[in-house]
Amino acid sequence: MPYQLHFGQDDLLRCRFAISPLWETQEAVRTLKRPDRHGYHPQWLRRIRGAGARLDLAAVWLLMPRRGHCPDFLGPPPIGPAATFDEEIAAVRATDPEVALDDMARALDCTPGAAASPLGRALVGDPARAVRELADVMEAAWHALIEPDWPRLRTLLEADVAFHSRRLAEVGLGGLLSELDPRLSWNAGTLAVDWNGEHVRDLRGEGLVLMPSVFTWPDVVGGHDPPWQPTIAYPARGLAGLWAGPGERTPEALVRLLGRGRATVLAALGDPATTSALAHRLGLAPSSVSAHLGTLRDAGLLVSRRYGHQVLYERTPLGIALASGGI
Structure with a gap:
């Protein structure tokens, strides 16, 4: 059923619609334990290997059964359309220990032997302490796994929300x-x-x-x-294009037509993005990216749309055809 x-x-x-840095942190932690989730993320996995190895994720992983219930309080629904990690982790720290106890017990019951393990007993034996320590682990995971790439991730997620809206x-x-x-x-x-x-x-x-x-x-x-x-x-x-570098996205024929800078910007817009996100992703100055975006828009290759307080740029059909080699 x-x-x-x-x-x-x-x-x-x-x-x-909503975007959650806490949710991405939780799912990144789960991805480290799940080889079936690695397909799109080999570059990220290589880059964070050392930082990930220094995290003590045993308690969080114990509460992430392969099938069944995972504690809702560790990854609650976002409190707003674009809440910050600090706001979300504060909500986790404020979880009622009795609510957390029930949540953790249900998760432990989904993995044979987990509830009877020393770590499982420690989690349910002192739920208030468990909430504090699990929140600490999630915060450490955010800084190590997600925060360095959050501008890139947020751009992709915001583009998805804009498209589906x-x-x-x-x-x-x-x-x-x-x-x-x-x-x-x-x-x-x-x-x-x-x-x-x-x-x-x-x-x-x-x-x-x-x-x-x-x-x-x-x-x-x-x-x-x-x-x-x-x-x-x-x-x-x-x-598919999330972790690709600029050189992997930019066809040489497009470079010869538009110049390296404008071709790189157009090729990077597989999904809508803001000026600052593109600058961060491409390692270019925001002023240079802004100039390229303006030229490409004036040429009919891009359009701009406002999403909240940000302006997202995306390819027109002509821009898509050029970037994909269709013309």
Whole structure:
């Protein structure tokens, strides 16, 4: 039986997109333990190997069964559309120990022998201490694994939200959900998620958080029991080019046509991005990137769209054709 979420009228008005640095941290920690998740991330894995080896992740990994419940309090739904890591980890530290105890016990029960292990007994034996120590581990993991690359990751995630927000306006929620991932389907007010495990929840006016994720791939993750808002985390668009360097993206024919700088910027825009994110990704001065973006936009190869307080640039059909060698 698939995971099922039943919507009422009010729920349709309370669906939102969000981005979570805490969620990416949690899923990056899980990815270190899951070789089946390594496909898109070999460059990242090589770069963080030393920093990752210095982290003591045993307690977090014990609470991440291969199948079954994972503690919601360690990766709660984002508290806003673009919450900072500091805001999110503060919410983790404020978790009621009794809520954490139940959450951890359910997770430990999903792995044979975990609850009876010394580490498992220590976690449930002093849940207040467990909350503090697990939050410390997650904060250390953020600094070691995610924070150095957060501008790049955030750009990809924001581009996904911008794209799917436009699609929501064009096709509605029912049409959008199956576009997020083929394992999502909508029928008569019910969202079904085709994955292992059974879960049925009536949203009762809480709505749904839709959250693109870099490290969730290849899974679609649905969950969060009360008191947390239901959430679906799905693989973000554009993962194939996430870790590629500028030289790997830029065809030489495009360089000869546009010049190295403008060709590099156009090739890097496989997904929409801001000026500052492109500058960080490409190792160029923001002023240089801004000048290239302006020229490319004036030439009809890019358009700009506002997303919140930021301006995202993306290729036009002509820009796509040039960057892919289609002209």
